[in-house]
Amino acid sequence: MTEVEWGRLKSAEIGALAARNAVAVVPVGSIEQHGPHLPTQVDTLLAGEIGLRAARLAAATTPVVVTPTVWSGLAEHHMSLGGTLTLDLATFCAVLRCVCRSLARHGFRRILLLNGHGGNMAALTAFANEIGPELQLPVATATYWTLAKDAFAAILERQTTVRHACEAETSMLLALAPDLVDMAKAADAVGPTEVELAAVAGDAAHRYRSFKVRTRHGAIGDPRAATAEKGEKLLDAAADAVAKLIANERFWALPA
Amino acid sequence: MTEVEWGRLKSAEIGALAARNAVAVVPVGSIEQHGPHLPTQVDTLLAGEIGLRAARLAAATTPVVVTPTVWSGLAEHHMSLGGTLTLDLATFCAVLRCVCRSLARHGFRRILLLNGHGGNMAALTAFANEIGPELQLPVATATYWTLAKDAFAAILERQTTVRHACEAETSMLLALAPDLVDMAKAADAVGPTEVELAAVAGDAAHRYRSFKVRTRHGAIGDPRAATAEKGEKLLDAAADAVAKLIANERFWALPA
Amino acid sequence: MTEVEWGRLKSAEIGALAARNAVAVVPVGSIEQHGPHLPTQVDTLLAGEIGLRAARLAAATTPVVVTPTVWSGLAEHHMSLGGTLTLDLATFCAVLRCVCRSLARHGFRRILLLNGHGGNMAALTAFANEIGPELQLPVATATYWTLAKDAFAAILERQTTVRHACEAETSMLLALAPDLVDMAKAADAVGPTEVELAAVAGDAAHRYRSFKVRTRHGAIGDPRAATAEKGEKLLDAAADAVAKLIANERFWALPA
Amino acid sequence: MTEVEWGRLKSAEIGALAARNAVAVVPVGSIEQHGPHLPTQVDTLLAGEIGLRAARLAAATTPVVVTPTVWSGLAEHHMSLGGTLTLDLATFCAVLRCVCRSLARHGFRRILLLNGHGGNMAALTAFANEIGPELQLPVATATYWTLAKDAFAAILERQTTVRHACEAETSMLLALAPDLVDMAKAADAVGPTEVELAAVAGDAAHRYRSFKVRTRHGAIGDPRAATAEKGEKLLDAAADAVAKLIANERFWALPA
Amino acid sequence: MTEVEWGRLKSAEIGALAARNAVAVVPVGSIEQHGPHLPTQVDTLLAGEIGLRAARLAAATTPVVVTPTVWSGLAEHHMSLGGTLTLDLATFCAVLRCVCRSLARHGFRRILLLNGHGGNMAALTAFANEIGPELQLPVATATYWTLAKDAFAAILERQTTVRHACEAETSMLLALAPDLVDMAKAADAVGPTEVELAAVAGDAAHRYRSFKVRTRHGAIGDPRAATAEKGEKLLDAAADAVAKLIANERFWALPA
Amino acid sequence: MTEVEWGRLKSAEIGALAARNAVAVVPVGSIEQHGPHLPTQVDTLLAGEIGLRAARLAAATTPVVVTPTVWSGLAEHHMSLGGTLTLDLATFCAVLRCVCRSLARHGFRRILLLNGHGGNMAALTAFANEIGPELQLPVATATYWTLAKDAFAAILERQTTVRHACEAETSMLLALAPDLVDMAKAADAVGPTEVELAAVAGDAAHRYRSFKVRTRHGAIGDPRAATAEKGEKLLDAAADAVAKLIANERFWALPA
DSSP states (O other), X not given: OOOXXXXXXXXXXXXXXXXXXXXXXXXXXXXXXXXXXXXXXXXXXXXXXXXXXXXXXXXXXXXXXXXXXXXXXXXXXXXGGSSOBBOOHHHHHHHHHHHHHHHHHTTOOEEEEEEOOGGGHHHHHHHHHHHHHHHTSOEEEEEHHHHTHXXXXXXXXXXXXOOBSSHHHHHHHHHHOXXXXXXXXXXXXXXOOSOOHHHHHOSSEEEOOOGGGTOTTSOXXXXXXXXXXXXXXXXXXXXXXXXXXXXXXXXXXXXO | OOOOBGGGSOHHHHHHHHXXXXXXXXXXXXXXXXXXXXXXTHHHHHHHHHHHHHHHHHTTTSOEEEOOOBOOBOOGGGGGGSSOBBOOHHHHHHHHHHHHHHHHHTTOXXXXXXXXXXXXXHHHHHHHHHHHHHHTSOEEEEEHHHHXXXXXXXXXXXXXXXXXXXXXXXXXXXXXXXXXXXXXXXXXXXXXXXXXXXXXXXXXXEEOOOGGGTOSSSOBBOGGGOOHHHHHHHHHHHHHHHHHHHTOHHHHHSOO | OOOOBGGGSOHHHHHHHHHTTOEEEEEEOOBOOBTTTBOTTHHHHHHHHHHHHHHHHHTTTSOEXXXXXXXXXXXXXXGGGSSOBBOOHHHHHHHHHHHHHHHHHTTOOEEEEEEOOGGGHHHHHHHHHHHHHHHTSOEEXXXXXXXXHHHHHHHOSSOSSOOBSSHHHHHHHHHHOGGGOOHHXXXXXXXXXXXXXXXXXXXXXXXXXXXXXXXXXXXXXOXXXXXXXXHHHHHHHHHHHHHHHHTOHHXXXXXX | XXXXXXXXXXXXXXXXXXXXXXXXXXXXXOBOOBTTTBOTTHHHHHHHHHHHHHHHHHTTTSOEEEOOOBOOBOOGGGGGGSSOBBXXXXXXXHHHHHHHHHHHHXXXXXXXXXXXXXXXXXXXXXXXXXXXXXXXXXXXXXXXXXXXXXXHHHHOSSOSSOOBSSHHHHHHHHHHOGGGOOHHHHTTOOBOOSOOHHHHHOSSEEEOOOGGGTOTTSOBBOGGGOOHHHHHHHHHHHHHHHXXXXXXXXXXXXXX | OOOOBGGGSOHHHHHHHHHTXXXXXXXXXXXXXXXXXXXXXXXXXXXXXXXXXXXXHHTTTSOEEEOOOBOOBOOGGGGGGSSOBBOOHHHHHHHHHHHHHHHHHTTOOEEEEEEOOGGGHHHHHHHHHHHHXXXXXXXXXXXXXXXXXXXXXXXXXXXXXXXXXXXHHHHHHHHHOGGGOOHXXXXXXXXXXXXXXXXHHOSSEEEOOOGGGTOSSSOBBOGGGOOHHHHHHHHHHHHHHHHHHHXXXXXXXXXX | OOOOBGGGSOHHHHHHHHHTTOEEXXXXXXXXXXXXXXXXXXXXXXXHHHHHHXXXXXXXXXXXXXXXXXOXXXXXXXXXXXXXXXXXXXXXXXXXXXXXXXXXXXXXXXXXXEEOOGGGHHHHHHHHHHHHHHHTSOEEEEEHHHHXXXXXXXXXXXXXXXXXXXXXXXXXXXXXXXXXXXXXXXXXXXBOOSOOHHHHHOSSEEEOOOGGGTOSSSOBBOGGGOOHHHHHHHHHHHHXXXXXXXXXXXXXXXXX
């Protein structure tokens, strides 16, 4: 199997990948509270795992490399529930800017910021709109569950997409690290426990809301339905969708 | 008719509105190229006009005030087509931060950043996630055509939503400032003229793209179908949707 | 009449103006309390109006375009009297830097930051000293009442220059927007009401002072003497002085 | 064995550790070229591994938790040799500031920035001098090989301390991830290959120097002497030294 | 004679001055080219010397202390003539902010930024408008030759005020450091040598202009008329004017 | 004697030095409390004096110029003992960046940041690692007492190196400015008076500590042993070591 992990490669190997016009995948996660039954690394673990699985799939046709996962995301909304390490927006952009500039200096001409945390989504889009014209390179961003939207909807039973510490995330953790999941506590971790924004104003208006005022225990969704088998399917579906994006030559060839 | 325009009010009147817990609406637009047939002020004009119309509707039940429109938005993607004045992301957030802080210091406890420019959407969401916890106030953001999505789809004939210098924007300009619209030039301003991102990769992945590589003339959508009558309907529909949000007491009362 | 307003022009028209080496005028105002009888938009309204009148005068001989007015100025000293939206110094410079850089990228080689707010004066000079060498272009700044100093002194009866919410500003508002002026309240809006810096230390030393400690009601000067006729004369005198600067080819040709 | 890894803990468990006044260890590494025979993750792998080993040792007496490793360090000097992802100084400090502030908000009162990369040393000291007084907490920083200086000198045969991609780092990689080490290439990776600063001016003067001008292949030291056994000893010695610091109650109790 | 120089005082003596509500004078100069006949330290030397002389005069009635002179000013306009060390605007403000904050933390409640360099004037005013409300203290700024305007006009023969490397500055240097003045070269250092802004557009408009395009040799004014005796008079007049400001209790007592 | 002091040179003379590839020495000090017996300028005075003495020695073989001393350093740890003017880290780096950029623009290709304050050491190293690659020039930094380590150890009787307000600093002040030294108060200024970090954890771990918690009176070391004669020897030894570095052609010729 081709090695795709930046951290496991030697410098010359990375240079060779750049010379072959490899897609550089930068997984971006978060370290934050994930309810009573899941550990804080969920978003970081999943972004990295899906990035690697996708890269291994894509590598058959497309040179690709996956950097270490940026585990420091935007999670102010989780701070009051503990366990969370958050950046501010300027710092989040600064870190990604430095990573992208480093990649560009080494000759990489295609960058995918692969996101695994809801709180990063808007900022990644805004950031991509800045770094793209600065580097004059295609810098793309996508969230794995949006790329795999239909497949996820088909696999999940009580949700249609990824929520937080939910059927989807709990399933994937059961597949990857069952010892870190406390299903006994999942029984009560069903949310939201409070009225949600969409319930009173639809989806079109956004307001900052702390997770604490949405859910007493930190979870949104229904983790009780989680299984490892479902998790494995979700991971594969996500990897498949990301791999298609990596290998989508027309996507990358579109002028910027 | 109650005066809702900050710039037309005297200081004491603004103070009285703050004391009544008025919603402060901050329209956010852009100054940028709008194809061969529309002037550069479109997004600024529309955001401001819709903000005022909405506020006048809402004022019957909800104290409300509309600040001057922040006309300096994020429009790097339009720069290469001329006529555009763009901020960078840090400056955009800094301006909004100063405005929101000023509002909070005067006692306003409910702020709506009402957007009229596609390029601002992600940044406004990311910004709202920062300023909300900083001020410990509900700072909301919404784009008028997303709020009025269904109504717009029903009114428009060749598009389902607002694109750029399109059936929708051209119609609204015909309603508000017909002397600024050159319908003779609209005949050719149909776009996109080049292959679009969604055509090759769907909607789930984002990549910075200059407008110039999407459309030779700067327009996306079909302005030929524009009429003033349609424009008036769109403006009213947008104002109606925004007014409902302003007057949605449950929306504002949700804890942050 | 030649159109000079950026926001009313189409992109190609703006490009043509740049190609003809047009002077780009950027009016800079403020939104701030203006005593009991004037609205908060005074400085923004006047800077923009004078910019447009001047440009129309100058257009006979000099290509010229007027951007939207930067309405967000430096007005911390007015905050405690309400109605004010202020930037901090770094943000003020950042906005102007983005606007000037945008202008330069579109090919404009002559920029005039036309000021209408006392609190912006020093900052605009300091900013011009930065952006000039950065862009290697003549970026000028001037405050309209300083340019028209002698004419203003001749027109005004109880002041020699513009103060704040005073004979001059009230007159110009009476000329432009009489419905926004409450002359009944002007009767008491004579100031300063407290001892002034110059009275104890002359003009040579500067100290930050809140307007609140200079004048209880927010006005300095004597608005009772204001008339619309006087206002029209002031506007014309200001426009005339600014037009002369715009059309002063030797001024712009001086090397930077 | 007590779990000490932040990412494997649940939020409530982390809160309990904070309540017990746990020491929060933040490993700080780098992703950078490591000569022809080692992968780019060396400094990140070692900082994290030593942090965890040390925490497990210390946990017997001292509550302790280890955050994910900050893998983005200061490595401009390695950029020209490829494989490197570097931050600038301001961003490096900003990331650490956000992490430390997050820790403080969760109630942690003792923070150790455990460093595994030479290029971070000065910056971490300078940063600690800023964040300490800001948070009014003991924020310490130490580099593992300096803490274990004597033990390392005793274990190593051809060096006295850690250099770069050297006997020490290669040994530790042989212990932890032998499949990532190419000992065949280590044969030539002896350095420096060019004249060193200390050779011409002693140790007292510092000058930025790119690694490329110090060593053609990216390694300094002698990796040929590396063995896994030596590596295991080094890891244990480092962990032991770091554990002593974590458990040194007098060290943490010294007023700031 | 009372010691007024911060750098010559011991910490406890400075604390005692703060306790007596001493005025803290911060001289601000520049290091920049001063024509063919004067050294680069002129503005720094003069600001510091006048600050100390003034403080010694004022000390009879007012507790006062003079910090070291901030020698790093805004002198981009002198860069092309050599010998100049300039800050950018943000850094200039940052240094002064740190100094003022330090003073405030030590209990000083009255701060005078005493300027001796034309290029600093606008920035110091803008800065004072920021730091005043931040610290809620009277932070004043004045330029010595503006404070002593009338006296200077009476003493000088060929100028009415300080220009650059001119009759005034050369005279003061002859008084303070005659060995640093090359009067032989002053013979030709009469300027401006090129057309000036005021000559084509009056004083009311400001434009950045490099000194090089105003004067070939770097001097403006007429240093040929300089004498040490005149210099001593100028220094005393400046010191006298500054002392009056320091001792002006009503000035400092005005609310901010 | 060749003039080496930037502030005493004329612009053309400085240009000539740059053309001869002079080493530009930038002394960096601090203004901070120095115990009961020494004035606050100690570090600034010594860095500047040693820089000048060294430059005069080196000038025989190496063109050299010494800028004014950057007297604003990093001294937060002294703030609580009074008399201190401190910058924050970002401002400290910004000032030095502006100075180095100015030097580079004037053609200087070799820069030595000569430090005289312990609190600046780590930051100067971190800064040099940034500015070196930015300017692509050798920017070196050294602290005088580290360069002259052995000589200092031989001269001092009760210390082996410079501490703070100690035998070494007091001796050098007695040599340079005896009127500023109060030896009567030195009798009690022996420190540390509290337990030191190294005593509980060795030298390898760093923690921010205020001077106040290390020494009640602000001094560390033993100033009672200070003599002017010793001070003169220390100054000469330091100047000698710095001169050797300035004149070390191989040091400067090493590629960056």
